[in-house]
Amino acid sequence: MAIAPSSSVVRIGVLGCGHVGAAFIQLVERQADVIESRTGIRLQVSSVAVRNVSRERDVQLADGVLTRDAHAVVNDPTVDLIVEVIGGIEPARELIATALSHGKPVVTANKELLANVGHELWSQSDDAGVDLLFEAAVAGGIPLIRALRESLRGEPVTRVMGIVNGTTNYILTKMTEEGADYSAALSEAQRLGFAERDPTADVEGFDAAAKAAIIASISFGARVVAGDVYHEGISAVTDADIAIARRLGYVVKLLAIAEKIQDSATVAVRVHPAMIPVSHPLASVRDSYNAVFVEGDAVGSLMFYGRGAGGFPTASAVLGDVIDAAVNLRKGTHGTIGSFSRVPVMPIDETSSEYLIGLDVEDKPGVLHEITGVFAQHGVSIRAAEQEGIGSDARLVFITHTAREADVQNCVSELRKLSVVRRASGLLRVIGG
Numbered sequence: 001m002a003i004a005p006s007s008s009v010v011r012i013g014v015l016g017c018g019h020v021g022a023a024f025i026q027l028v029e030r031q032a033d034v035i036e037s038r039t040g041i042r043l044q045v046s047s048v049a050v051r052n053v054s055r056e057r058d059v060q061l062a063d064g065v066l067t068r069d070a071h072a073v074v075n076d077p078t079v080d081l082i083v084e085v086i087g088g089i090e091p092a093r094e095l096i097a098t099a100l101s102h103g104k105p106v107v108t109a110n111k112e113l114l115a116n117v118g119h120e121l122w123s124q125s126d127d128a129g130v131d132l133l134f135e136a137a138v139a140g141g142i143p144l145i146r147a148l149r150e151s152l153r154g155e156p157v158t159r160v161m162g163i164v165n166g167t168t169n170y171i172l173t174k175m176t177e178e179g180a181d182y183s184a185a186l187s188e189a190q191r192l193g194f195a196e197r198d199p200t201a202d203v204e205g206f207d208a209a210a211k212a213a214i215i216a217s218i219s220f221g222a223r224v225v226a227g228d229v230y231h232e233g234i235s236a237v238t239d240a241d242i243a244i245a246r247r248l249g250y251v252v253k254l255l256a257i258a259e260k261i262q263d264s265a266t267v268a269v270r271v272h273p274a275m276i277p278v279s280h281p282l283a284s285v286r287d288s289y290n291a292v293f294v295e296g297d298a299v300g301s302l303m304f305y306g307r308g309a310g311g312f313p314t315a316s317a318v319l320g321d322v323i324d325a326a327v328n329l330r331k332g333t334h335g336t337i338g339s340f341s342r343v344p345v346m347p348i349d350e351t352s353s354e355y356l357i358g359l360d361v362e363d364k365p366g367v368l369h370e371i372t373g374v375f376a377q378h379g380v381s382i383r384a385a386e387q388e389g390i391g392s393d394a395r396l397v398f399i400t401h402t403a404r405e406a407d408v409q410n411c412v413s414e415l416r417k418l419s420v421v422r423r424a425s426g427l428l429r430v431i432g433g
Helices: 019-039 070-075 092-101 111-128 144-151 166-178 182-191 206-220 239-247 311-331 367-377 405-416
Strands: 009-015 042-049 081-084 106-108 157-163 250-260 267-277 289-296 300-307 352-361 382-388 395-400 421-430
Touching: 009 019, 009 070, 009 311, 019 042, 019 311, 042 070, 042 311, 070 092, 081 092, 081 311, 092 106, 092 111, 106 111, 106 311, 111 206, 144 206, 144 289, 144 300, 157 206, 166 182, 166 239, 166 250, 166 289, 206 250, 206 267, 239 250, 239 352, 239 421, 352 367, 352 405, 367 382, 367 395, 367 405, 405 421
Parallel strands: 009 042, 009 081, 081 106, 267 421
Antiparallel strands: 157 250, 157 289, 250 267, 289 300, 352 395, 352 421, 382 395
């Protein structure tokens, strides 16, 4: 059982002092009086562990606060609560586990950690009787996790779908609104600080997949880890794909989708680019903003929207968790996530949706008949078709009815073998119609 501090002061040890850590410390300093007036608790940052104590930072710290020894911070008996914003799996996992074993609540923004070993740490926090809170790990400043954990705890959530990566949304916005190609849009995102020098985690879907695993776990009480999540990034999306989508009344977005399969214990969790109708609320989410659509049996549809990244939006979510954890610590209680069941995660091949398929073809009689024959062989029904260009620029664009992923992929593989097909490209799932 957690032991409440002997006074109204809750001393915080912060692991990491990058953009989020520095912004969090500044927010604590700004809001300390207001927080104390509302809760009776005085938050105080007493220790900050960093790799390089001589580096210039965005926040001024008193002498003796900075240290290179993160283990000393979590083991310090005068530190009541730990904030972990260093990222990665190790040493973050070990440090958090140590803090929990000492009865110290932990607030983390570490999506990679939680998407891989979160269930282990949540179980340990329950056993220790202290909080492990993580609002900032999924959608920056958007209060999504708290809503799923608390407000919607009794709601049979059926699907969570959203834009959870600001970098890719910025790139796709530039491609959609300015006609930029992928490389130019990525370079602009890097110049503005929206994308890392190595953008792989964002543009190939790893970041969104980690968040999708956490969302699925909390929404469905299922043991879903990052390795269970199919992920496909935006690096193969072309300006031609964007243009086709726009002409047909769609927008291309990178979506994270977690859904419970009807009449089954199975869940499907995936990340991939998709075309959504311009009338869908997610279609208007621009630039680096995030938005998440939650669907439930009783509540219907809800949307959460806001800054999904950035130092201060993320730090705001961290601070909210810290206040909750500090109040619970003083009361000698904690919030529990509950147990997680092992449920099957549906392979991407078994999922179904509509699809857009683009084919560069020979412009001559019989081509359409030959191509539609392949669709029919694989049980993929065509909802709409049109031809762009003539001669060497001829391109056929198809939108299918709802079909199984494996059937569509087999169909496209067979189409690529046809002598009349020069190139098969632009395979995009159509979601949210």
